[in-house]
Amino acid sequence: MxxxxxxxxxxxxxxxxxxxxxxxxxxxxxxxxxxxxxxxxxxxxxxxxxxxxxxxxxxxxxxxxxxxxxxxxxxxxxxxxxxxxxxxxxxxxxxxxxxxxxxxxxxxxxxxxxxxxxxxxxxxxxxxxxxxNDLAMNVLFYNSALMTQFGYTVPTTWQGWQTLGEQVATQHPGYIVGSVGDNWDDDIYLWPSECHVDDVVKTDTIDINAADPNCTRATQLIDPLIKDGAVTTDSVFSSTFGTTYNNKILMMVGPAWYGQYLFPGLVTKGDLAVADPLSWGSGPTVTGEVGGxxxxxxxxxxxxxxxxxxxxxxxxxxxxxxxxxxxGYPAYVADETPWIAGQQASGLYSNQIAPVFAKAATEVWSGWSPVPWSTDSVFGSTVVTGLNSGSTMTSQLAGFASQLADFAQSDGYTVVTTP
Amino acid sequence: MKSAVSREASTPLDTTDSLTPTLRRKRKKGVAGYAFVSGYFVLLILFGVLPAAYAIVLAFTASGGHFTGLTNFIKTGEDFRFLPAFENVGKYLLIWLGSLVVIVLGLALMLHSIARRVSAAFRFIFYLPGALAGAASVLVWLFMLDPTVSPWRLFLGVFGFKNLGQTILPGHLPLIFAIIAFWAGAGGWIVVTYGALNNIPNELIEAAQLDGAGAIQTALRIKLPLIKKWIVFMLILAFAAGTQLFVEPQLVGEASLGLISPTWSPNELAYYFAFQDNNFNYAAAISVDLLVIGLLCAAVLVFRTKLFEVE
CATH class of the missing domain: 3.40.190.10 (Periplasmic binding protein-like II)
Structure with a gap:
């Protein structure tokens, strides 16, 4: 037994x-x-x-x-x-x-x-x-039906995006060209602008400079649009975003996964289109990424x-x-083609996403480094809360950078400021 | 005293025992007392004293275990998040304790002076929100504070709040957390204070009324001084609980997708040190800071008001 x-x-x-x-x-x-x-x-x-x-x-x-x-x-x-x-x-x-x-x-x-x-x-x-898992590079999403209806052309530069935003604010109030209500919006606006607030230049040395003209050129474009209502400060995942902006998003810069994750329900099926990341007019076009x-x-x-x-x-x-x-757009190359085919077959998009996604995936700016603290979290508790209290993005940059520097120093990094 | 004597006299005595009845009673009383206290005492040692001792050991040592003196306290004190966290909680405590004393006492005194049946109903209503445990009450408040779904959206709109982010701006947080704490915790204290007021002998109140004291004068000059110790007791406990604020800022931060600093309160900062930086020694140093602050404030209140003196 x-x-x-x-x-x-x-x-x-x-x-x-x-x-x-x-x-x-x-x-x-x-x-x-x-x-x-x-x-x-x-x-x-x-x-x-x-x-x-x-x-x-x-x-x-x-x-x-x-x-x-x-x-x-x-x-x-x-x-x-x-x-x-x-x-x-x-x-x-x-x-x-x-x-x-x-x-x-x-x-x-x-x-x-x-x-x-x-x-x-x-x-x-x-x-x-x-x-x-996936590549989360930012591209420009837009509503192709609205673009045709309003008679606009899709912008290729940030400056063009701003001009069109101003036009939308006066000609079609209620429609938006972007949102700054979430803590990852630094990845959407500051990263593609090559803003030096998260650039590990060598081991344990980080470049943080909010006065960098690359940072202010982005915020100075966005501030007037927030004032005019063409850029909202609502979180894209807030409970009423879907009802408030249903078919009212003319354009929005966002990561590739916004396509399948955010836009269904916000844009009529077959009206969503993608365009290359916006450039700054001079120099090579770069973009940012959100998660992945x-x-x-x-x-x-x-x-x-x-x-x-x-x-x-x-x-x-x-x-x-x-x-x-x-x-998300697969990071593993062999999966990309069938994934794109699946997306295209879903009928969500009105144009071909493959060339846009493939090109944007190679354009993520390398000056935004992985660090042990959450840059997004600091952006949320400084810039986004600042916007919610009626302040401007530009005026919040200094506080954003100084807190990033505090985090960097407490994690043993030397903070440098490149002019 | 009178009643004790009469009860003693009416108890049948066991004459067969060799001990005198009084001695036997005394011994029995002593044993029963210890038995009652022992359960609490064991738990206090296991979950109160030992963890506190462990925190003190951690606070004075480095991760390797060697003694480091005050280094952990100095390093955490110099951290850029330390002062803001204590400022935040300081503001919260001012509002919470202030409103606790004024409103709880006011309501308890009011309940005490109205008819018993009505007062029981009110006590029940005041106590109800306290039935929701900490995290659940915060979730209720998340809905209340979000102007897009709140039943109070009109009221929030008056202040110009259009989304959750605008309601939970950093400047509003101490007040919001104080309101949540008050909503969840004040009812219990109203019931306790009401109980204390009931302990006041009727003769005293009648005597005051005979001398011409009105309701307000009776409340302020007779009732309040007689329940002073209860108020101090309430303040000590509410202060200790208040300095440990954690669930509210943590949950509101998560619900707003990270719009509140994850180190808003000292307790959150300690949590951050322990689990984000894996530095349990720094976390322990902040816990000991809170312990010392709590003990100091309690000591001041206890000695100033002679809380432990038995008349």
Whole structure:
């Protein structure tokens, strides 16, 4: 009896060792991708945990990892984060969480399959700590039906965007050409303007200069439009944005995922169109990006489970089975063409998005670096709250920069100001 | 005293026991007292004293465990988020404690002077919001404060608030959090204060009325001085709870997609240090700051008002 019992326990533990449960943490948007994996791999046991995706500087992921580090277990095997700065933060000695992927866990072929530069945010000192889910570069979205109806031409420069915005304010009040009500709007307006407030020039040295004419040229364009009502200060995810601006968005600069995530319901199907990122007239056109999402694997996974976990990570971030249902433009090049075809077939767009997305993906300005603090969160609590209290964007820049400098210094960075 | 004596006399005595009845009663009383206190005492040690001691150890050491003196306190004190966080909570406490004393006492005194049945209904109504636990009450308030969905949108519109971002501007937050705290917590204190007022012997109030004191004079000169210790007790507890403000700014920050600094209150700053910077020692230093401030204020109130003196 005793022997039989022992035999049973042994067999059970062997089966358990063979079939580990892989814990995956994702935001609600990524749930279908994990479910798709489970469906395609019914023998793998997945424990999915839904959390806020570490969005908007919430730091939920860091909190959990810090606690897990403290007790020495409980780390998620795979985690998805919306915060693009997380590789810098999680790979720091304070957290020491993610596994190094380019030392055997993920093949060179897969890593080489990413669009050039897209893994830069995942790479710290030559070590790749995460895989990108999607590219979130900004493009210009516009309502093609409204453009025709009003007799306007789609602008190609920021100056042209502003002129048209002023025209809209007088000729078609109530219609908008953009929004500055969310804490990621620094990525939409300041990043493409090459504003130096988040530029790590060398290890532990950051360039923060709000007086940079590149910053003020953007804010000085936007301030009058806010005053005229052509740019709203409502959050695009506020409860009434959909009803207030239904078919009233003439244009809006935003990340690629706005297309599938924000605009359905706001723009009549078939009226949405995309155009190249706006330029500043001189110099090469650059753009910014909002999120994009990163997949991390835990460095605490050991033994045989390591290979399985790495294969799940790779599947979620690169297979079309996962990327085909993601609202974002896949970072893995092989998935881009079928993804675009799917988007085009959805009937949302009135023009071809492929050339615009492909070109914009290569134009993200590299002077906006991943840092351990949330630049967006600081932008939200300084500039956006300033706008809500009736102040201007330009006058809030100094406060924005000074708080960024405080964060940088408290994290051990030397702050420099390039003229 | 009278009633105790009469009760003692009416209790049947066990004459078979060798101890004198009084001695036996005393011993029994002592044991029962300890038994009653023990449950609380064990929990206090486990979840109050030990964590506080652990925080004090952490606050004076570095992550490696070696003693660092006041370094953690100096470093956190020099942090750019430290003063603003304490300023924020200071403003909140001024509003919350001020309104607590004035409005709670006012309402309790009013309830005490009106008919018993009506007063019971009012006490129940005042207490109701307190039934919502902290996080739930904040969620209720998030709807109240968002002009796009609030039942009070007309009222919010009068102030020119058109979206949640405009309602929760940094300058408005101490008042908003004080209103939330008042809404959720004042009812309980009204009930407690009402209980205290009921302890005042009727003879005293009747004597005052015979001497010609009106309702207001009775309230201010007889009732208030007699419940002074209860007021102090309320202030100490409300102050300690108020300095630990956390859930409200944290939830409002998340709901507004990050429009409030994640280090708005000292407790949030401690949380940030612990879980964003993985620096539990800095977090502990801020907790000890709060502990010291709470103890100091309590000590001042206790000694100034002779709270623990038994007449």
């Amino acid at each position: 005793a022997l039989a019992t022992f035999g049973f326990v042994e067999a059970a533990s062997a089966a358990k060792a063979k079939k580990p449960t892989i814990t995956i943490w994702v935001d609600s948007t990524r749930v279908p991708q994990v479910k798709a994996y489970e469906k395609a791999h019914p023998t793998v046991k997945i424990a999915m945990n839904i959390y806020n995706g570490n969005a908007n500087g919430s730091g939920t992921l860091q909190s959990k990892i810090a606690l897990d580090n403290r007790v020495g277990n409980g780390w998620p095997d795979i985690v998805f984060s919306e915060e693009n700065n997380d590789a810098a933060s999680l790979a720091s000695p304070q957290f020491n969480y993610p596994a190094v992927l380019n030392k055997g866990l993920v093949s060179k072929k897969i890593l080489g399959g990413y669009a050039a530069g897209t893994l830069a945010g995942c790479t710290v000192n030559g070590k790749v700590y995460c895989l990108r 999402g990163l997949w991390f694997m835990s460095s605490h996974v050991t033994g045989a489970t390591k290979t399985l976990t790495a294969s799940i990570l790779t599947w979620l971030s690169t297979s079309y089975g996962s990327q085909g249902i993601s609202p």
